[in-house]
Amino acid sequence: MLIHASAPARVNIIGEHTDYNGGLVLPTNTAIFTRVMASPREDRVLRVRSSTVDDTQSFTLDDLRPGETSTWIEYVKGVAAGLQKADIALRGAELLIDSDIPLGAGLSSSASLELSVAKALLGISGESISDRDLALLCQQAERSYAGVQCGIMDQYSLACAQYGNALLLDCRSLQTQQVQLPTDIAFILTDSGVRHSLTDGEYNNRSEECATAVALLAESLPGVKLLRDLRLADLEARKATLNETLYRRCRHVVTEIQRVQDTFDALEDNDLQEVGSLLNACHESLRDDYAVSCAELDELVECANSSDLIFGSRMVGAGFGGCVLSVCRKDDAVAAAANIQARYAAVSGSRPWQHLVTPAHPARVENE
Ligand code: GLA
Numbered sequence: 001m002l003i004h005a006s007a008p009a010r011v012n013i014i015g016e017h018t019d020y021n022g023g024l025v026l027p028t029n030t031a032i033f034t035r036v037m038a039s040p041r042e043d044r045v046l047r048v049r050s051s052t053v054d055d056t057q058s059f060t061l062d063d064l065r066p067g068e069t070s071t072w073i074e075y076v077k078g079v080a081a082g083l084q085k086a087d088i089a090l091r092g093a094e095l096l097i098d099s100d101i102p103l104g105a106g107l108s109s110s111a112s113l114e115l116s117v118a119k120a121l122l123g124i125s126g127e128s129i130s131d132r133d134l135a136l137l138c139q140q141a142e143r144s145y146a147g148v149q150c151g152i153m154d155q156y157s158l159a160c161a162q163y164g165n166a167l168l169l170d171c172r173s174l175q176t177q178q179v180q181l182p183t184d185i186a187f188i189l190t191d192s193g194v195r196h197s198l199t200d201g202e203y204n205n206r207s208e209e210c211a212t213a214v215a216l217l218a219e220s221l222p223g224v225k226l227l228r229d230l231r232l233a234d235l236e237a238r239k240a241t242l243n244e245t246l247y248r249r250c251r252h253v254v255t256e257i258q259r260v261q262d263t264f265d266a267l268e269d270n271d272l273q274e275v276g277s278l279l280n281a282c283h284e285s286l287r288d289d290y291a292v293s294c295a296e297l298d299e300l301v302e303c304a305n306s307s308d309l310i311f312g313s314r315m316v317g318a319g320f321g322g323c324v325l326s327v328c329r330k331d332d333a334v335a336a337a338a339n340i341q342a343r344y345a346a347v348s349g350s351r352p353w354q355h356l357v358t359p360a361h362p363a364r365v366e367n368e
Helices: 072-085 109-125 131-145 153-160 202-218 232-237 244-268 272-288 295-305 330-348
Strands: 003-014 024-040 045-050 055-060 093-099 165-170 176-180 185-191 310-315 323-329 354-356
Touching (some): 003 153, 003 185, 024 109, 072 109, 153 165, 165 244, 202 244, 232 244, 272 323, 295 330, 323 330
Parallel strands (some): 045 093
Antiparallel strands (some): 003 024, 045 055, 310 323
16 A cells, blocks of 8 residues: 655745734645655554655654654654544554655745645545644644644645635634635745744744733733734723833734735735735734844845736745745736846845745645
């Protein structure tokens, strides 16, 4: 028996750093993949080879606990542990993992690894669970085994966004709506070439800052359990309760949740100009209020927006490096991408990786 499983990359159209605040997000998936090949073993060992990072690791399914350092294998272990905790009877297997998703580029390479491994392990064990439970289990794997206090957006998008759709996800209720994108819209990804590491603490810092702000605000606003519950007018009225940094973190989250709703409306109206303006406003908020951008990303956004063909651009994912997402008309996409590439190459000295967002199936076993 040989199982082939895959998971795409997610591209968050808008709604950055809102998921762990119970807010709205609007991601879609794109056709770059993590692929896992799996064959069964007679014992209880998982032997896992990643050709992406050129490393092989093994562990037994009977003794699973988080390791001391959060390397790639922790994501695999976390998924196996989560499946077993959900009473899935796993069997030993040989796994070969390969990925064409740039790592640490804001395209959820970690969640894609989790989802593709989970699908492969389920496939080889002849088991299945719901997409919702799978997403939650993979999120938990990342939190417990890789130490990243991530939200639910990436895993939910990869498990649930249907082919070619965006997914409007309410990260508190987990209610979803499949969103058909306008037929003449195109999204271009351009990699700044700068890399972040989510495990380096900045990401967890942001989520702690949000929790601290909620605790302070809840003293006078008991209904605020998450920043999702905060209205902009209430934030402005309580500005003195918070220091400048916490106030800005809150302002980003509250305005960003509104931008998700506004982008959803603009997509429905086929108003690409407005989608572009919202992407630009999102970038400014991430840069100035949430402080998760960096000089190279700001420069890349400027290069992209200096092309007349582009309606707007922003950094994607957690930040501190990775890709910029730009929106334009489908007919202009090839010329617009070339413009961005030439302009960024001129300032950065090297030609950036680019990708045109392309419909993709959610995580799945290919040969079931
Ligand atoms: C990472 C996390 C997500 C989300 C984004 C920022 O991708 O895994 O849960 O918080 O950052 O929007």
